[in-house]
Amino acid sequence: MKPETERLLGTLEILARTPFIWETEKNGEMNLWNLMLSEGFIKETDLELVFNHWQNIERWGTPTSQIDGQYAPAREEREDNDWNEAIAKQRQRDYQQLQQFCQKNLQNLKAYHLRVDESVRYLPNFYISIIIGKTLKNNWICLAPIVEDLCLGIRPQTEKNTIAKSANQIDDSILSKIDSYLNKITPITIYGYYDGGYNQTHQHQIVQGISTNNIDAIALALQTSGMVTWELTQVEYAGNYNNSRKLSQFMNQCLQDRTYCQISFWDYGYSYEFGRTPANDWIGTKFSTEFDYNP
Secondary structure, eight states, X not given: OOHHHHHHHHHHHHHOSSEEEEOHHHHOSOSHHHHHHHTTOEEEEOHHHHHHHHHHHHHXXXXXXXXXXXXXXXXXXXXXXXXXXXXXXXXXXXXXXXXXXXXXXXXXXXXXXXXXXXXXXXXXXXXXXEEEEEOTTSOEEEEEEOXXXXXXXXXXXXXXXXXXXXXXXXXXXXXXXXXXXXHHSOOEEEESSOGGGTOOEEEEOEEEEEESSHHHXXXXXXXXXXXXXXXXXXXXXXXXXXXXXXXXXXXXXXXXXXXXXXXXXXXXXXXXXXXXXXTSOEEEEEEEEEOOOOO
16 A cells, blocks of 8 residues: 555544555545445346346345345236236337347447345345447447435535536437337336335336446446435534534645446445545545345
8 A cells, every 4th residue: 555545544543433445556446336236236147137026026026036025016916007917018029029139230249137145135136237239339338227315314414526427418329229129218216215105106218328438327327226326525514423524624734536326226225425535545434235125
């Protein structure tokens, strides 16, 4: 570790209960994808499994199959005007057309499952499936499903700057065609935690992120989906619980490019707040939060 980073980390460890350290020489550039890789959230999978998973969520009517415990009525147990056998078959055809078009027209096509370690969650079978590919014009597109955030919520902030910038105005016929397929796959209501008086529902939908590089395309898709928040920020805490005011002062004065990152896995999530040291490393804090299901 570089001496200047080590010195600042020593101060941080006094102020923070859960310090976070990113050594750039060892971990590479600090960005969302590299962070998720380093945390073990990413597993490569098959394209067909991703499309099957997106459709399974619709058939279940819930984010998981509820194998490990029921938290909402099954699709067949509820009165549901937006789901029947005819709708199911039409949506399956729409997904198949989208999959075939992506396979034929996107280069470097990759599929991933995003999930936390199974040992730390109540429902280990929950994961997010995404795909990423490049057009002939060297534009990248990532497709991801909407992710409802149950536990991290909204944080107070004074400045907000989303890192990844949209490139949706790019003139690319392949991207336009994919957009038309997505428009056919309209949002559909699924239950989150519903039993026990929670009554939580949200719209399942496939969204996209488009950019001239793959990292920003993924970041845009995951921000649009609701899974990720990534922003430049400065926060001044009113109180001083667990040295929060001193910690905020330290980060604002000693670190550059102070950044907040939130990654939600539905009922389990992580939040990070870090800044860049003069040695081009990143230090800050990391917290995890789990939704407490109490029917």
